[in-house]
Amino acid sequence: xxxxxxxxxxxxxxxxxxxxxxxxxxxxxxxxxxxxxxxxxxxxxxxxxxxxxxxxxxxxxxxxxxxxxxxxxxxxxxxxxxxxxxxxxxxxxxxxxxxxxxxxxxxxxxxxxxxxxxxxxxxxxxxxxxxxxxxxxxxxxxxxxxxxxxxxxxxxxxxxxxxxxxxxxxxxxxxxxxxxxxxxxxxxxxxxxxxxxxxxxxxxxxxxxxxxxxxxxxxxxxxxxxxxxxxxxxxxxxxxxxxxxxxxxxxxxxxxxxxxxxxxxxxxxxxxxxxxxxxxxxxxxxxxxxxxxxxxxxxxxxxxxxxxxxxxxxxxxxxxxxxxxxxxxxxxxxxxxxxxxxxxxxxxxxxxxxxx
Ligand SMILES: Cc1cc2nc3c(=O)[nH]c(=O)nc-3n(C[C@H](O)[C@H](O)[C@H](O)COP(=O)(O)OP(=O)(O)OC[C@H]3O[C@@H](n4cnc5c(N)ncnc54)[C@H](O)[C@@H]3O)c2cc1C
Numbered sequence: 001x002x003x004x005x006x007x008x009x010x011x012x013x014x015x016x017x018x019x020x021x022x023x024x025x026x027x028x029x030x031x032x033x034x035x036x037x038x039x040x041x042x043x044x045x046x047x048x049x050x051x052x053x054x055x056x057x058x059x060x061x062x063x064x065x066x067x068x069x070x071x072x073x074x075x076x077x078x079x080x081x082x083x084x085x086x087x088x089x090x091x092x093x094x095x096x097x098x099x100x101x102x103x104x105x106x107x108x109x110x111x112x113x114x115x116x117x118x119x120x121x122x123x124x125x126x127x128x129x130x131x132x133x134x135x136x137x138x139x140x141x142x143x144x145x146x147x148x149x150x151x152x153x154x155x156x157x158x159x160x161x162x163x164x165x166x167x168x169x170x171x172x173x174x175x176x177x178x179x180x181x182x183x184x185x186x187x188x189x190x191x192x193x194x195x196x197x198x199x200x201x202x203x204x205x206x207x208x209x210x211x212x213x214x215x216x217x218x219x220x221x222x223x224x225x226x227x228x229x230x231x232x233x234x235x236x237x238x239x240x241x242x243x244x245x246x247x248x249x250x251x252x253x254x255x256x257x258x259x260x261x262x263x264x265x266x267x268x269x270x271x272x273x274x275x276x277x278x279x280x281x282x283x284x285x286x287x288x289x290x291x292x293x294x295x296x297x298x299x300x301x302x303x304x305x306x307x308x309x310x311x312x313x314x315x316x317x318x319x320x321x322x323x324x325x326x327x328x329x330x331x332x333x334x335x336x337x338x339x340x341x342x343x344x345x346x347x348x349x350x351x352x353x354x355x356x
Contacts, residue, residue: 004028006295007084007094008067009074010230011035011058013351014264014284015100020356021292022098023065030094031062031069032086038352041102042281045150045313047123048222049158050131056352074101077236079257096259098291099233099246103265103279106228112204117223120147129220136161137219140209142201144168146312148224149184155222156191157315164193167209167216169200169225176310177330180322187314201225227279229266241268241276250302252291261295263287271305274327281351282307311344319344 004027008019011033019031037055046053058069070092076085077097084092105119118126130139139162141152148166156164166172166188172195173181188195196216203210208218229244239247239256245268247255252267254260264284269277277283286305293299306326313319321335321343335343 004095005030005093006096006098007032007092008098008100009033009084010100010102010264010266011069012039012041012100012102012264012284013281013355014102014266014288015098016058016061017285017288017355018098018100018263018291018295019067020061020065021289022295023062023067024292025066025296027066027096027295029065029067030092031058031067032072032074032084032092033058033069034071034073036071038355040352041120042348042351044120044123045147045154048120048126048130048151049154050127051158051316054349054352056355061352061355074232077232077238079236079238079260082259094259096261096295098295099238099254099260099262099266100264100288101230101232101266102284103227103229105223106226107223108225110201110203113201113221113223116204116206117142117221119223120151126220126222130155130159130162133219136163138163138165138208138217139220139222140165140167140216140218141222141224142167142204142209143224143226144170144172144174144197145224145226146310147227149173149188150313151222151224152193153187153191153314153318154316156188156193157317160192164191165196165216165218166193167196167199167201167211169198171197173312175330176320176322177332177334179332180320180330180334183320183334183336184312184314187318191315227265229279233262233266238262243268245279251294252287252303261291263291269303269305271303274305274307277305278328285351285354309343311340311347313341313344313348317341 152166246262265279319340
């Protein structure tokens with residue numbers, strides 16, 4: 001042992017893969033995250049639809065690795081003293097901190113959204129609300145990005161008596177290729193979901209949505225319009241970008257505090273030829289794995305990354321695999337139908353296995 005203490009905070013795709021990899025080395029590693037079972041976040045829409053999602057124990061992922069898991073929440077970071085405070089009253093000193101607190105739903109400035117809407121984080125409550133309703137009604141999903149599309153299709157398929165409306169300020173799947181977007185709209189239509197595009201939500205109330213094109217009544221509202229980085233980085237004084245993500249160099253080291261590495265949705269990672277990576281499991285996990293190699297001396301190179309695919313599930317029987325260039329720009333080709341579903345399901349089910 002070198003006597004160095006590495007503290008990893010957050011056990012999502014980035015934090016857990018980093019901790020598992022660093023735990024193969026000689027340093028003492030402590031992982032702080034509240035969950036005993038891995039939070040397989042890219043499957044939250046499936047939970048909302050009442051499907052069972054397998055989640056490995058964090059202890060199982062870390063077996064045989066030199067990592068102590070503290071199942072608690074970080075409440076404060078003292079960057080000057082190099083200490084982490086936890087909600088159970090603990091204070092832990094570190095030599096190196098791996099910050100991997102990820103992101104959460106951004107409610108924006110829309111009045112009533114946080115109060116009246118559900119989000120992917122509250123998938124189980126959303127399921128209970130819909131399944132337990134005395135009669136079917138309307139569920140409005142706000143957000144035309146991948147999360148909104150996945151939620152809308154999954155809910156429309158699982159609860160066919162409900163009217164699902166997907167409401168977007170711009171075009172649903174507007175960044176996809178023409179074929180990709182057309183496929184998404186076709187599947188939404190086939191599942192009976194209604195699409196409201198170019199409708200900016202200005203308020204959420206107990207009666208539904210107020211939009212710039214008039215009201216959209218809804219019994220249940222699901223907010224999937226955007227994500228924001230966990231606020232602790234900015235609160236603690238780490239240098240952050242305008243979107244709250246921590247600024248890092250090519251080795252994923254904080255620009256303001258080099259003893260802190262930041263990975264996953266919490267980091268504003270710039271890659272030459274691509275620019276700033278988007279918040280995604282597809283970018284978070286490679287960062288966690290890279291950091292493990294860096295901190296165990298298996299590489300000294302800067303982080304390198306190329307995008308491969310964009311996969312969006314469209315209910316249980318369908319998916320869209322959008323072929324993309326390494327810089328994330330879309331190609332015209334897509335894979336759909338049973339093959340698309342097979343690719344998407346294979347990737348998602350395989351993710352927990354690749355955490356180690
Ligand atoms: C419904 C849905 C579908 C998605 N589908 C895809 C997809 O198909 N492909 C894709 O690439 N991306 C997808 N994403 C995005 C993806 O889930 C995120 O980009 C990814 O989870 C980021 O990983 P992360 O490890 O950075 O953070 P997270 O997964 O957010 O993990 C954060 C970790 O920090 C912990 N934490 C938070 N606060 C504290 C605290 N105070 N103290 C200690 N620990 C704390 C959490 O418990 C968790 O362990 C989807 C997201 C959603 C919501």
